[in-house]
Structure formats: C-alpha cells, structure tokens
Amino acid sequence: MTAEQLISFARGAPSLDIVDVEGLKAAAARAFDADPAGVTAYGTSVGYLPLRKWIADKHGVSPDQVIVTNGSLQADAFLFGHLVQPGDDVVVEKPTYDRTLLNLQNLGAKVHQVTLRPDGIDIDELRTLLESGVRPKLAHIIPNYQNPAGLTLSAEKRRELLALAEQFEFIIFEDDPYVDIRFRGEPLPSMLSMDTNNLVVHASSFTKTVCPGVRVGYLVGPAALIDAIAKKATNLYISPGMVSEAIVHQFCVSGDIDKSVQKVSAALGERAKVLAESIRKHIPGATFTEPDGGYFLWVDLPADVDVDKLFPAAMKKGVAIVKGSDFLLEGGRNSVRLAYSAVTVDQIDEGVRRIAEAIDEVRA
Secondary structure, three states, rough: OOOOOOEEEOOOOOHHHHHHHHHHHHHHHHHHHHHHHHHHHOOOOOOHHHHHHHHHHHHHOHHHHHHEEEEHHHHHHHHHHOOOOOEEEEEEEEEEOOOHHHHHHHHEEEEEEEEEOOOEEOOOHHHHHHHHOOOOOOEEEOOOOOOOOOOOHHHHHHHHHHHHHHHHHHEEEOOOOOOOOOOOOOOOOOOOHHHHOOOEEEEEEOOOOOOHHOOEEEEEOOOOHHHHHHHHHHHHHHOOOHHHHHHHHHHOOOOOOHHHHHHHHHHHHHHHHHHHHHHHHHOOOOEEEOOOOOEEEEOOOOOOHHHHHHHHHHOOOOOOOHHHHHHHOOOOOOEEEEEOOOHHHHHHHHHHHHHHHHHHHOOO
C-alpha cells in the first residue's frame, strides 16, 4: 500500500490545502525584518515576549501569567511534572487523549476516568468520586470538541465543575487547543474567564489554527505557578524556538490568524458532515454524536466488532483509524476515533466504505 493510496483518519492535523502557506511565508519575512535580534537570539524561557503579550491580551490576563511552549503537549507535560507526584490522584475524562493517559501513568499518578456524556463530563459521577474521599491534584478537561470524543462541555457543567474545584480544592486543567475550530453553535466562555479563585490553568495551541509544524502552544495560570514552571524550563532548554514563535506572532497581529481559523473551520465543518453521512450510509448500527467543531468523531460500532481485529484489517484496505481502547484505561474495544481533518471530502466516503468492508471481514 503506497502513501498515495492510504486514507488516514488517524491524525488530528489539517491537510496542506487548508494551511495558509503564503501567509506564513510573509509572516516569516516580517518577523526577521521587524526584530532580527529577537528572532535569532536565545530569548527567555517564557517564550517570545511579543507573542506572550498577544496571548495575554487574548485571554484578558497579565503577561506574567503566560508561558509559551513547544505545542500544548509540552504545556501539559510542564503542568503535570510540576503538580503531580507518584501516587497522586488525578481525574481525566473517559475517554481522554491517549498521551494524557500515558504521561500521567509515567508520573505514577493514580488516574480516575470519569464518564463523558453528550454535554461533557458526568458531574454526578465526579461528585460521587470526590465524596468517596478521592482528593485529586487536578482534573484534566478538554472542554471544546474533546479529543477523542468530539463533545463539548456545556455552560452549566463549566459552572458546576468550578464549584466542585472550589469545594474540594483541586485545579482544573482546561486543555483547549480546538476551541477556535467551531462550525456550529455559539462559543462558550472558557473556565479560565469564569474563574475568580485561581482554580483554572489553561492550555492551548496554534497547531490547529496555523499549522502543526510551528510547534507553538502555551499555558496560562497564576503568575507564581508560571514563574515556577519557567524556572524549570530554563534548565531544560534555556528558551523555546524564537523563530517559530516570532512567525506566529506576526501571523496573529496581521489578522491572518482570523482568516486561517475561518478557512480551517469551514473546511472541517464540511468534512465532518460528509463523514457522518458516510457512516450512516455504510456502517448501519454505528452510533456517534456529531461534533460542533474540532477534528474528531468518536464512533461506537456494533458489539460484535472488535477493533483489535478491525485495525489491521482496515490497514490492509488502505485506511488508518485509531482504536477506542487507546483512550481508555479499560474498554473501548468496539469504538474508533476518526479524524476528519487530514482527509479531503472526496476521500471520506471511500475511506468509510473501506472501513465497512473491513468490518464485514472481521465479523465473518
């Protein structure tokens, strides 16, 4: 199977046709013209200072509450490494991002997965867990178009989660890289913007709105926390990549970021719609919730479809998927995550048709 024949629903990354390559080239030229000394120097561990200020202004916080990182995954790693010790309780969603699970397990955390409902984490289940005596250091929440489930945390549940964090004294880690890629409904306020008690640490990224190759994300939190993480970052790498951060800064201040968000959102909205139609057409018995934005669709397949068998069968037919079991401590044996971001509309129906053929094979 050649790369040209492979249809991949595996990677949450925008396809090249919706990346603003020309805008990025122009932003790079402006970055070197405007600040050659800053772009080529080591910089500081908190990141390129003009971008740090732009992010702070976006979120209505002071710059000393922001650290710019190598993607949002490094922001996650910094926060987990700073707060979580072996044996500490941590709450995550069920399902959740597979690398979140891996990172927390590598730190020796005791991970508690709480069920996701169509409107976000099950607050009653979480409250029962807390009332049983579990005292988490943090709750990791992906509030918008969650990876892998594609679901959005409702406004009411955002308020309830903040109230539980205050009552039981844990940090809400609002991991929010998909927030701007919305193609249905109205945007909801971030928990960071609703927080009045320093309960929320917020992470996001330009990977999904600019392109993955820039590797620029960030963390927003209380100034003392950000300062402590920045000191550790200094020892790790002196400073992150000033070139890519300066390019992103120019891309943002020019307004190209807004055009990029609109283009990516429109394209992914169409792809998500076509994917849902194709699943209904080719895979009867599959159930899913259509996302309002983001990159991912979670599909529960009929109970007699084992994804451990489906995965290699689908690959043989030239279609890549991700097993639902990758995102869970247990379960997910009949589920898959499909990313529609890197496939063009004309590939989607063919890809789902191949998955359906693979399903028929593993059932036989």
